[in-house]
Amino acid sequence: MSLLRTLLLGRENGLRARLKRRVLGGGASEERAPPPRPARPVAAEKALNLGVEPPKDVTPPDGYEVVLHKNALEPGEVIEVIIAGKAIAVANVGGAWHACSNACPHAEGPLGEGRLEGHVLTCPYHGWQFDLRDGTCLTSPGDTIATYPVEVVGDAVCVAV
Ligand code: FES
Structure with a gap:
C-alpha cells in the first residue's frame, strides 16, 4: 500500500x-524534514576558490607544519585544514592565530565550519561553544578540545600537530 x-x-x-x-x-x-545543511563558510570558499596557497619557501619551526598563507583568512574567520592526516580547525582571531581539533566532542561536528566570535568558536551542528585559547567547552564544562601551538613565519601560518 x-x-x-x-x-x-x-x-x-x-x-x-x-x-x-x-x-x-x-x-x-x-x-519531519531534515534541517538544511549549513552552507560552507565564506572562509572555506575563499581559501579554496581564490587559491591562497601556503607559501612553499618557508621552513617551519621544528615540529610545526605550514598550513595556510597568513592572508588566507580574514580576522574572525575559521577553516578546516587537513595536515599530517589530521583534521584541525585554524582560526584568525583578530590577527592572532589559533588551532584546535576539528571534531566537536559532542557529536563530531566540524568546528572548522563553525562561527567565530572573539576567542569563542561555536559548533555548526548543535551550538556548543569553545574557548580557543585553552580548548575549554563553555557549554558543557568538563568537555574539551585539543588545541595546538601556532607560529607565523613570514607569510606562513605554522601549526604543531
Ligand atoms: S556536534 Fe558540536 S555541538 Fe553537537
Whole structure:
C-alpha cells in the first residue's frame, strides 16, 4: 500500500509532496524534514576558490607544519585544514592565530565550519561553544578540545600537530 501511495503521490519529502504542501498548505510531514545543511563558510570558499596557497619557501619551526598563507583568512574567520592526516580547525582571531581539533566532542561536528566570535568558536551542528585559547567547552564544562601551538613565519601560518 505504501509503495502504491509513493507511486501515486511521490515520496514524503519529494518534489510532488513539497508542491502539494505549497498548494494546500503546510502539513505534519513538513516538521519531519531534515534541517538544511549549513552552507560552507565564506572562509572555506575563499581559501579554496581564490587559491591562497601556503607559501612553499618557508621552513617551519621544528615540529610545526605550514598550513595556510597568513592572508588566507580574514580576522574572525575559521577553516578546516587537513595536515599530517589530521583534521584541525585554524582560526584568525583578530590577527592572532589559533588551532584546535576539528571534531566537536559532542557529536563530531566540524568546528572548522563553525562561527567565530572573539576567542569563542561555536559548533555548526548543535551550538556548543569553545574557548580557543585553552580548548575549554563553555557549554558543557568538563568537555574539551585539543588545541595546538601556532607560529607565523613570514607569510606562513605554522601549526604543531
Ligand atoms: S556536534 Fe558540536 S555541538 Fe553537537
